[in-house]
Amino acid sequence: GENVEQHPSTLSVQEGDSAVIKCTYSDSASNYFPWYKQELGKGPQLIIDIRSNVGEKKDQRIAVTLNKTAKHFSLHITETQPEDSAVYFCAASNFGNEKLTFGTGTRLTIIP
Amino acid sequence: NAGVTQTPKFQVLKTGQSMTLQCAQDMNHNSMYWYRQDPGMGLRLIYYSASEGTTDKGEVPNGYNVSRLNKREFSLRLESAAPSQTSVYFCASSEMSRGNQPQHFGDGTRLSIL
Numbered sequence: 001g002e003n004v005e006q007h008p009s010t011l012s013v014q015e016g017d018s019a020v021i022k023c024t025y026s027d028s029a030s031n032y033f034p035w036y037k038q039e040l041g042k043g044p045q046l047i048i049d050i051r052s053n054v055g056e057k058k059d060q061r062i063a064v065t066l067n068k069t070a071k072h073f074s075l076h077i078t079e080t081q082p083e084d085s086a087v088y089f090c091a092a093s094n095f096g097n098e099k100l101t102f103g104t105g106t107r108l109t110i111i112p
Numbered sequence: 113n114a115g116v117t118q119t120p121k122f123q124v125l126k127t128g129q130s131m132t133l134q135c136a137q138d139m140n141h142n143s144m145y146w147y148r149q150d151p152g153m154g155l156r157l158i159y160y161s162a163s164e165g166t167t168d169k170g171e172v173p174n175g176y177n178v179s180r181l182n183k184r185e186f187s188l189r190l191e192s193a194a195p196s197q198t199s200v201y202f203c204a205s206s207e208m209s210r211g212n213q214p215q216h217f218g219d220g221t222r223l224s225i226l
Binding site: 006009031032034036041042043044045046049051089093094095099100102103104105 | 116152153154155156157160170202204212213214215216217218219220
């Protein structure tokens with residue numbers, strides 16, 4: 001089955017700097033890669049997703065890049081703000097698979 | 113918009129007790145999921161229901177049962193709770209069961225087994 005590895009497990013950046021979280025996946029058939037943000041005491045919330053027919057997708061300060069050859073994808077957050085502090089999860093699945101496989105999470109802390 | 117609603121939010125049980133976690137969604141989604149979240153282990157799928165009337169095992173189904181009561185509701189039952197089942201449980205739903213659909217999560221049930 002699919003295996004998703006996520007790095008780093010913790011990340012601290014100065015407010016205003018950029019943050020990058022990386023994930024690798026094992027199943028070459030995977031074609032859907034969502035990112036979730038989880039705030040304390042809340043459930044994960046989808047913030048951006050990418051499908052394998054594109055290499056990059058942006059939404060304001062958030063972007064995701066995908067390298068299918070290397071089987072890795074990354075979340076980029078620019079101009080970080082205190083409200084970006086949270087735990088971020090990557091995940092992967094393919095069209096024929098009814099399940100998402102999640103990474104183990106990255107705790108992002110924005111230092112004011 | 114309520115989205116996905118889970119009850120209760122917190123629960124403490126004694127070993128051997130039983131309980132049912134409730135989940136309801138108001139987005140007319142076909143598929144629903146139960147996950148558990150443990151420190152350092154991300155989200156692991158317990159059971160899922162691709163559509164009303166069907167349920168399937170996920171990665172960690174032992175010790176749990178589920179019921180898809182109707183299109184809106186999907187419950188998770190612990191028949192005889194064990195300390196290893198202390199966790200945060202999340203319910204999620206998606207429009208379709210195909211893997212490339214976004215899943216929408218509730219805010220979880222924090223369960224402690226003493």
